[in-house]
Amino acid sequence: MTLANDSLDLGRLLWWAARPRETPARHDDYHRVVTRYRREPDFAAAADAMFTGAGLQAVVDEREGVIIVAQADSPLRLSLTELMKRSTPHHRAVVGAVILAVARTAYPEPSMLDDPDRVAVFTTQAVVDTLDRAAQTYAEASTDDGDVDEDRVEMWRRWLALSEARPNARRRSASDRPGVVNRVCRLIADAGYLTARGETDGGTWLARPRLRHAVAVLAADSDLYALVNGLAEGSADEAVRPADDDEPGGAP
């Protein structure tokens, strides 16, 4: 095995990584490089190093093939501006909540992330309900109005500020709650993780088994955890949590 040969196969791995709808079972070459990754630790290490250098994390699964999870700073990542072109950064932050809600709806229990056969089916309405429920918990615990400063308005207010779906609407809006969820789901579908299956309840989505790898990477991302929970350096202001154990205003 020469260096050039190895590099060629690394390139093939990247080639297949960019085609998320294909599976190793359908292509001999795909199957070959995936098997090589799984069997040859040296090749796997070289591939991992290459992907890491590009700001990517690769999960190689025998059945699902290569699943790429991009780092937040990788130039090869999908950026939020591509998803929502005509919106302010404030509106874009809602997308993060929707992605988490999709993951939560597809895998309501942590153990489901380990089930290679799990194909979750969920509807747009279910994702909207998940977010509504979570936001409502905050709304009930909160006694005052949002901050005047746009930057400091909590995310649950942002979600609740989106209009609810109009029943019997002639045309779907892309900016109400189901509209935003559908937009995000379509993005995840473009990345090969979801398949659209009909229009019931605003849209029916089938999560391909490879989604669990991406979600597992998210769940294991300690930086993300720190950011979201207000533990990251530089995020000075405390997270505003619903007062579940303290009376409002009665904190010691």
Place this chain on the structure above:
Amino acid sequence: MGRVHAQVRCPWRSVVLPAPRRGRGGSAASVGASVADTWAAANELAEWAIAIPTDDGSIVRRRRALAPIQVLTDIERTKTSLDGDFWARYDLFTIALAVIDQVALAMGISAGRSWDETIEYAAGQAARQVPDGHAAEWAAVAERVVVSLVTTDVETVPYLIHTPDGPAWRAQRFRLLYVHASSDGTEHLRASEPAINIFIDALDLDIEAAQVANEAQLRALIERGAIESAVTIARHARYRSIQFQERIRRIVADTLIDPDTHDWIETVPALLDAALAHVAERLDNESMLLDAVAEQRAGIGDQSRLSLTNQLIEILRECRHRHNELHGHLIGARSRLRDALDDRFVRPYRSAHRCSLGPDLLEPYLGRSTVDAAAAAPRLAAAVGGLATRFWPDLAVLVDELCAEPRTPAEGDPVEEPEFADADERAWWEPYEEAVESVLDALDEPVRLSHVLARLADAALADDAGEPLDLDLLAATAVHAAHRAWAPRLAGRGAGESLIVGVDDGQTIDSDAVRSADLLLVPVVVAADIDAPVQSERGPGASGDPDLAGWELAG
């Protein structure tokens, strides 16, 4: 079941029911009637009192077994809130039952019905229920039923169980149908154990014992020649085989996912051994039953009985086939478990700590301020966006590709429908047209175009995303709309319809942005039906006083 006279002592929360009278136990009427006198003579009858706590084992089992029924009822009950007025004509409950049945019968160890096949089947059933409906209706009904059955596993049903420390709440997460990915990358639907329970009117039973009992029943019925009853029992036996198959498949799959959750040194091998022995015994018995039926068939002359016998043989053969398949699956299970274990030792397993998606990520995320969340959002989008950057080929190739004819898929290739840019998003000019339309529609007296322009400028309208509308564009849209009203199309309008007619009386607007005739916009009501295109010498575009005959001013 009918007569339970033991007193159950229960220190915890309990429901105390008066004892049913001896001999009439179980009937609701007798319980109701005895309430008054039982309580009057409570002391005497103390030893008769039954206390059934809600966390009693048998109640818990029934609660769990009845949960799927709740889902089916909900499908039927919630249909009134759906879009469309055709739902009342369909019975979603029976379609749901039929779908589960179809899916269950098609299940093997690794196969099942595909999503599209299932939708097609359900649509066929909808068409049977309402033959004069539309195909789109049937498809909507079919999709609604299948989606409702498949998405149930997001729901949990809480119930109370009895523990040594008193009653405790447990959540049951169940599913009726689920999508299963097979090794070749295809997906198909399968029915779960609780779903199959619906078909064998069993609330909670040991499958293995029930199978043995079924066979005994079958043998007795076949010996007596009661073929009709035997067919019914054989159907049940078939469901039990499917259910058993599903349970074994689940246990093996769970063990493969995480060998640590099961004791693979003792429990799992014992379970596999027991399952193997059970299946081997079933196979023997089914062969004997088949022989017995075949013997009987030789002596049957009656045509209908003969066809029933054939049906029975077919079902028995299918059961045997399933057990054969299961037998093969069980024999292979051990080596697959060993492989999974090897794999587990080779690579670090779940070495990183995973936080839970709901409480650790989603909920705190919603509590963050916008600016903090905006810092985390790109990270999330990057994680699920895959490899997003695409490189353009050079221009010559690109032009060729864009102009190429669509590729005809070869045999066996998936047919990929061309995807066009999303039409979901509203075109940018639509908010403008809507704004102008709403102002014009609200007119109840003649108004000049210049006034309309001023009104629009003052209204400070915004589009869907909350961005203010551009005033120049708004003015242009209004001028265009007004000039369309100057030459309105009248053909095909009926009496009583109202519309806006623009009248040019010679005045003009000449501002920085707009130079045009200052039309007088007059709301009118059509007085008579206009069938043919209006034959007018002046033509609809003529200026000056339009012919107002046939119109009357509104307001």
